[in-house]
Amino acid sequence: MGGPMGGPMSGPMSAAISIDRLTVRFGDVVAVDDVSLSIGEGEFVSIVGPSGCGKTTILNLLTGLVPLQDGRISLLGKTPAAGNPDVAYMLARDCLLPWRTTLSNACYGMEVRGIDEATRTRRAGELLARVGLKGFEDKWPKQLSHGMRQRCALARTFALDSPVMLMDEPFGALDAQTKLQLEDLLLELWSAQKRTVVFITHDLAEAVAMSDRVVVMSARPGRIVADVKIDLERPRHVRALQKDRHFLDVYAHVWEKLEEGLGATAGAIT
Ligand SMILES: Nc1ncnc2c1ncn2[C@@H]1O[C@H](COP(=O)(O)OP(=O)(O)OP(=O)(O)O)[C@@H](O)[C@H]1O
Ligand SMILES: [Mg+2]
Numbered sequence: 001m002g003g004p005m006g007g008p009m010s011g012p013m014s015a016a017i018s019i020d021r022l023t024v025r026f027g028d029v030v031a032v033d034d035v036s037l038s039i040g041e042g043e044f045v046s047i048v049g050p051s052g053c054g055k056t057t058i059l060n061l062l063t064g065l066v067p068l069q070d071g072r073i074s075l076l077g078k079t080p081a082a083g084n085p086d087v088a089y090m091l092a093r094d095c096l097l098p099w100r101t102t103l104s105n106a107c108y109g110m111e112v113r114g115i116d117e118a119t120r121t122r123r124a125g126e127l128l129a130r131v132g133l134k135g136f137e138d139k140w141p142k143q144l145s146h147g148m149r150q151r152c153a154l155a156r157t158f159a160l161d162s163p164v165m166l167m168d169e170p171f172g173a174l175d176a177q178t179k180l181q182l183e184d185l186l187l188e189l190w191s192a193q194k195r196t197v198v199f200i201t202h203d204l205a206e207a208v209a210m211s212d213r214v215v216v217m218s219a220r221p222g223r224i225v226a227d228v229k230i231d232l233e234r235p236r237h238v239r240a241l242q243k244d245r246h247f248l249d250v251y252a253h254v255w256e257k258l259e260e261g262l263g264a265t266a267g268a269i270t
Pocket of ligand 2: 055056057168
C-alpha cells in the first residue's frame with residue numbers, strides 16, 4: 001500500500017494519518033516491524049495488541065517524541081514534530097499538575113500553546129461542564145477521585161481543539177463503571193466535534209464499542225495482523241452495547257484475531 005501523496009484536498013477519503021512501512025528498533029529490539037496504516041480524517045481507530053508490541057511507540061512517533069528511523073509518517077500532510085498543535089495526547093495517568101486547580105489544569109495545554117486567557121477560560125469551563133465537573137473548577141487534584149481527574153484530562157485534551165487526538169489507554173486505570181461512563185462521554189464529545197482519534201487499549205470490548213476500525217497487532221516485533229472494520233451503528237451507547245448480539249459477534253472476531261497474533265510468527269498479515 002503506497003502512502004497517499006495528495007495535498008490537503010485529496011478527496012473525501014483523505015488520510016489524516018498515513019504510516020508507511022514503519023520499523024522501529026531500540027538497540028537490537030525490533031519494537032515495530034513494517035507497519036503500514038492509513039487513518040481517515042474524523043476516523044476513530046483503536047490499536048490493540050499484547051504488551052510490548054509497540055503501540056505506545058507508534059504514538060510516540062506520531063507525536064514526534066521518538067524520531068523516525070525507517071519508513072514514512074505523514075500527519076495532516078506533515079512529518080511529525082514535537083509540539084505540533086495539530087496533535088493532542090492523553091495518557092492513562094492523568095498527569096494533572098498538583099499545584100493547579102481543575103480549571104487551571106484544564107487550561108494548561110492551551111496556555112502552553114499561547115491561547116489567550118479569555119478563550120482558555122471559556123473553553124475549559126464549557127468542557128468541564130460537559131464532563132460533569134461543574135462546581136469542581138476550584139478544587140485541587142488531590143480533592144478529586146481518579147475518575148474525576150481523568151474527566152479533567154479529557155476536558156484538557158478536547159480543549160486543545162487539535163484535529164488529531166492520540167490516546168494511550170486513557171481509561172486503563174479506571175474501575176469498570178467509571179470507564180463505561182467516560183467511554184460514552186468521549187463518544188459524545190467526539191461526535192459533536194469530529195476529531196481523528198487513535199486510541200490504544202488492552203480492552204477489546206472498549207475498542208470495538210468505540211471505534212470505526214480496530215487494528216490488531218501481533219506480539220513483538222509488532223506487526224499488524226488484522227484491521228477490522230466495526231460496522232455497528234452510531235450513535236453508540238457503550239453500556240447498552242455490552243448486551244448487543246452483533247457487538248458480541250464482532251468482539252469475538254477481534255478476540256480471534258488477537259489470539260492469532262499472540263501465536264503469530266513473522267509473516268502473518270490479515
Ligand atoms: N525508549 C525506549 N528505549 C528502549 N526500548 C524501548 C523504548 N520504548 C519502548 N521500548 C521497547 O519497545 C517495545 C515496545 O514498547 P511499547 O511501549 O511501544 O509497547 P506497548 O505495546 O505500548 O506495551 P504496553 O501495552 O505494555 O503499554 C518494548 O519491548 C519496549 O521495551
Ligand atoms: Mg503502551
